[in-house]
Amino acid sequence: MNNPKAYQPATTGTAWVLANLSLSSPYGRKVLKELQPALSQDREQLEMSLQELANLIDFCRQHPEFIQHTQAIFRKLRNIAGSVLNLHEEQVPDEIELFEIKLFAIHSCDMAALVAQSGLRLADITFDDFRPLVKLLNPDEMTISSFHLHDSYSAELKSIRHEKRQLENQILGSTERSAAEHLRQQRSELVRREKEQEYQVRSSLGQQLKPWLPALTRSMATIGHFEMLLARAVTALTWPSCRPELLGQNEPLRAVEAINPQMYEILKGQSKEFTPVTIEVIKGTTLITGANMGGKSVALMTVATNAELVRLGFFAFAVEFSMPLFDYVSLVAGDGQDQASGLSSFGAEVMQLKELAAITSQGCGFAVFDEFARSTNPYEGRRFVQALGEFLQQTGWHGIIATHYDGINLPGASCYQVIGLKNKHPAAPDSSNLRALIDNLCANMDYRLRKLDGHSEVPHDALHIATLLNADSRFLSLLKKLYD
Amino acid sequence: MRLSELVADCKCLAIIGTEKNAGKTTVLNHLLAADRRPDQAITSIGYDGEDVDQVTGTDKPVIYVGRGTLVATASDLIGQCDFTRELVRLTGLYTPLGEVVILRALSDGYAQIAGPSTTGQMSRLTRMLQQANAGRIIIDGAAARKSTAAVSTADACLLATGASYSPDPEKIVEHTRHIAAMLTLPPATDVPETIKQAYFKAENPSCSTIGAGSQDADCLLVDHTAQVIVSASSLEDSAAEVIATHVEQPLRVYFTGAVTARLVQKLLERTRSLKNLALIGADGTRFLLNSAQYGELKRRGASLHVIKPVNLLAVTVNPWSPEGFSLNSKDLCQSLKSVLSVEVFDIIADKAEVI
Numbered sequence: 001m002n003n004p005k006a007y008q009p010a011t012t013g014t015a016w017v018l019a020n021l022s023l024s025s026p027y028g029r030k031v032l033k034e035l036q037p038a039l040s041q042d043r044e045q046l047e048m049s050l051q052e053l054a055n056l057i058d059f060c061r062q063h064p065e066f067i068q069h070t071q072a073i074f075r076k077l078r079n080i081a082g083s084v085l086n087l088h089e090e091q092v093p094d095e096i097e098l099f100e101i102k103l104f105a106i107h108s109c110d111m112a113a114l115v116a117q118s119g120l121r122l123a124d125i126t127f128d129d130f131r132p133l134v135k136l137l138n139p140d141e142m143t144i145s146s147f148h149l150h151d152s153y154s155a156e157l158k159s160i161r162h163e164k165r166q167l168e169n170q171i172l173g174s175t176e177r178s179a180a181e182h183l184r185q186q187r188s189e190l191v192r193r194e195k196e197q198e199y200q201v202r203s204s205l206g207q208q209l210k211p212w213l214p215a216l217t218r219s220m221a222t223i224g225h226f227e228m229l230l231a232r233a234v235t236a237l238t239w240p241s242c243r244p245e246l247l248g249q250n251e252p253l254r255a256v257e258a259i260n261p262q263m264y265e266i267l268k269g270q271s272k273e274f275t276p277v278t279i280e281v282i283k284g285t286t287l288i289t290g291a292n293m294g295g296k297s298v299a300l301m302t303v304a305t306n307a308e309l310v311r312l313g314f315f316a317f318a319v320e321f322s323m324p325l326f327d328y329v330s331l332v333a334g335d336g337q338d339q340a341s342g343l344s345s346f347g348a349e350v351m352q353l354k355e356l357a358a359i360t361s362q363g364c365g366f367a368v369f370d371e372f373a374r375s376t377n378p379y380e381g382r383r384f385v386q387a388l389g390e391f392l393q394q395t396g397w398h399g400i401i402a403t404h405y406d407g408i409n410l411p412g413a414s415c416y417q418v419i420g421l422k423n424k425h426p427a428a429p430d431s432s433n434l435r436a437l438i439d440n441l442c443a444n445m446d447y448r449l450r451k452l453d454g455h456s457e458v459p460h461d462a463l464h465i466a467t468l469l470n471a472d473s474r475f476l477s478l479l480k481k482l483y484d
Numbered sequence: 485m486r487l488s489e490l491v492a493d494c495k496c497l498a499i500i501g502t503e504k505n506a507g508k509t510t511v512l513n514h515l516l517a518a519d520r521r522p523d524q525a526i527t528s529i530g531y532d533g534e535d536v537d538q539v540t541g542t543d544k545p546v547i548y549v550g551r552g553t554l555v556a557t558a559s560d561l562i563g564q565c566d567f568t569r570e571l572v573r574l575t576g577l578y579t580p581l582g583e584v585v586i587l588r589a590l591s592d593g594y595a596q597i598a599g600p601s602t603t604g605q606m607s608r609l610t611r612m613l614q615q616a617n618a619g620r621i622i623i624d625g626a627a628a629r630k631s632t633a634a635v636s637t638a639d640a641c642l643l644a645t646g647a648s649y650s651p652d653p654e655k656i657v658e659h660t661r662h663i664a665a666m667l668t669l670p671p672a673t674d675v676p677e678t679i680k681q682a683y684f685k686a687e688n689p690s691c692s693t694i695g696a697g698s699q700d701a702d703c704l705l706v707d708h709t710a711q712v713i714v715s716a717s718s719l720e721d722s723a724a725e726v727i728a729t730h731v732e733q734p735l736r737v738y739f740t741g742a743v744t745a746r747l748v749q750k751l752l753e754r755t756r757s758l759k760n761l762a763l764i765g766a767d768g769t770r771f772l773l774n775s776a777q778y779g780e781l782k783r784r785g786a787s788l789h790v791i792k793p794v795n796l797l798a799v800t801v802n803p804w805s806p807e808g809f810s811l812n813s814k815d816l817c818q819s820l821k822s823v824l825s826v827e828v829f830d831i832i833a834d835k836a837e838v839i
Contacts, residue, residue, distance in 0.1 A: 099574065146588070148590065164568070165551075168593075191593070
């Protein structure tokens with residue numbers, strides 16, 4: 001069943017990071033399922049969580065083995081919520097439930113001991129001491145990772161089992177059929193009494209477990225939070241990251257060499273490097289222009305993904321990252337054609353904008369627009385973008401618009417351009433292999449952003465890029481005539 | 485040699501039947517009683533609720549285990565086991581009757597067992613039993629065609645046959661001979677690496693990508709250069725067509741699923757000579773053809789092979805039928821011995837004790 005409150009990431013980059021978290025216990029996965037982004041009023045709380053995360057990251061950097069040791073315990077954990085609930089409801093626990101609770105108590109003790117020995121101190125994570133509970137479910141001297149209703153729980157149980165065992169030996173030794181049958185009947189009576197006694201013992205254990213239920217419930221949550229915190233630390237250690245600085249609502253978002261982990265990994269798989277994004281997004285409108293295939297969308301998504309992850313308590317994947325704590329991070333991308341609802345890509349954008357406009361009065365936010373109104377005609381599209389820029393400035397949100405349209409005139413807007421083609425007259429490649437064409441294009445492209453002083457400028461590189469992609473030569477010659 | 489001596493060195497033994505009620509559980513009880521070794525473990529593939537206990541007439545034959553035995557069974561059946569027990573491990577493998585739990589019998593007693601039914605789960609379970617120090621695992625299988633999970637995990641196998649199949653001894657002998665022949669098909673040689681991976685994926689569905697088409701192509705045609713020339717779905721009649729069009733040249737057809745009677749029938753209808761053809765299944769339980777089809781395939785020159793051969797140690801005979809009649813056990817055993825290359829045991833006569 002879907003949790004109606006479950007958070008839906010706005011960016012695929014965030015969804016990817018969440019989906020790839022190393023969470024193996026049911027408790028960690030539950031925390032992920034219930035994860036909610038921080039709001040502007042939660043700044044103090046988020047600062048504290050980030051401090052806790054920073055401490056853990058420092059610790060794990062010095063003691064990488066700590067991660068493996070804790071993960072080994074997380075992997076062993078089973079969900080005991082059902083068993084705990086049954087005990088709450090006064091049901092007599094069965095052997096499996098008692099076994100589950102015993103294992104949980106043992107693993108919790110192991111985790112508590114591991115953390116205590118490590119010297120790591122975390123304010124939010126304290127483990128209950130379950131050693132007396134382990135003792136209750138493991139009356140022997142030595143703690144074993146199995147469970148049985150021990151003879152020592154009941155003198156009567158012990159004597160029944162003793163008697164039963166003797167009968168079983170006699171059955172084994174008996175050669176005469178009718179005698180064996182008689183012994184078996186006697187044994188079945190003992191089996192009945194043994195089950196009765198075992199029920200008494202389980203019932204009594206259930207009573208003795210009752211006082212432990214609050215601690216068990218608390219520990220399930222603590223372990224979940226600890227695993228989630230550790231998973232965040234692991235992501236911060238996997239990719240270049242920094243502790244984000246949280247600012248007031250009027251400050252700009254500033255990203256220095258930010259990366260998008262998902263793109264970073266995809267490019268790594270192709271032996272390419274992600275070009276980090278450095279940008280300052282002011283309150284109001286920031287425009288990004290640039291060549292086709294110049295990485296405008298990637299730059300946009302990188303910033304949005306990081307802003308979203310920060311709200312979810314992660315370190316930012318950047319060298320430096322500071323931002324106001326937004327109430328919303330929204331993405332409007334025209335590629336979301338929604339045929340099911342009968343909307344074209346343009347129609348879908350209009351609807352997304354409408355939804356976004358409705359929430360702009362409810363808090364501060366960060367919105368990114370990837371090629372807004374790209375699929376309409378340039379004459380009107382330019383006006384749509386112009387209006388959107390002005391609209392964003394009025395809402396008091398932070399917004400980035402990546403656009404292709406010329407002549408956007410927004411006083412007070414901050415303008416960036418993808419540097420684009422390094423060489424304005426690159427040679428077409430010899431190979432017609434798609435992979436080779438794209439590799440060649442990548443090699444010719446400078447994906448970095450350049451801040452423009454005045455108005456936005458749109459570079460006219462489409463012809464060059466079509467040449468680099470080895471477009472049909474007859475078509476290209478026709479096209480070139482039009483440029484002359 | 486006694487049956488218990490024959491299987492003494494097996495690490496993992498599967499007991500499968502030619503049909504249901506062929507006496508598998510009687511064989512299991514016999515082995516458990518004959519050799520009360522402390523490192524024994526038992527489980528079953530699935531839960532064969534259709535079996536009838538030959539001795540007591542109850543719905544399901546009971547298994548009597550000695551103390552120390554590890555019993556892997558579904559959680560819903562634990563209450564029906566009457567030995568004093570220790571819960572050793574919760575396996576995380578689920579059946580319709582709940583999670584499979586490994587128990588250790590702390591006393592003798594009756595057990596009801598239901599284990600996993602897929603090959604992947606069964607091999608995980610046997611590993612867990614070995615980690616719990618099981619020296620010998622016995623898997624109570626099902627009818628041969630449903631026992632893939634048992635034979636592909638086990639290192640040896642017993643085939644139980646008997647009067648439950650037919651009142652006619654000749655039919656029993658012919659049927660048993662055919663199943664034994666399928667189980668003991670020779671291993672294929674020079675299996676290409678890609679094919680081995682396809683078999684691995686078929687056995688471990690979680691490793692393969694989910695989606696349309698990923699499970700459809702269970703029939704891979706490989707030419708003499710060990711290249712997959714075409715793949716097809718054995719469920720579609722066109723598969724036989726595809727095989728027929730390539731059979732002029734040396735051709736190996738690898739089936740990751742079952743080799744069905746329907747497909748073989750279509751193939752026989754469409755072709756004459758099959759001297760270039762080799763049909764290869766994962767193991768002998770996957771060949772679901774009847775003995776007439778097998779005979780015809782061989783007559784036309786086709787050869788049948790398996791990826792993992794089954795080590796069939798013996799055939800056991802149960803002359804009693806659940807319908808109430810019994811056959812002359814001695815004659816039946818003699819006839820079987822004359823057509824089989826493995827030992828034949830009469831479990832009723834040979835049995836030490838009926839529990």
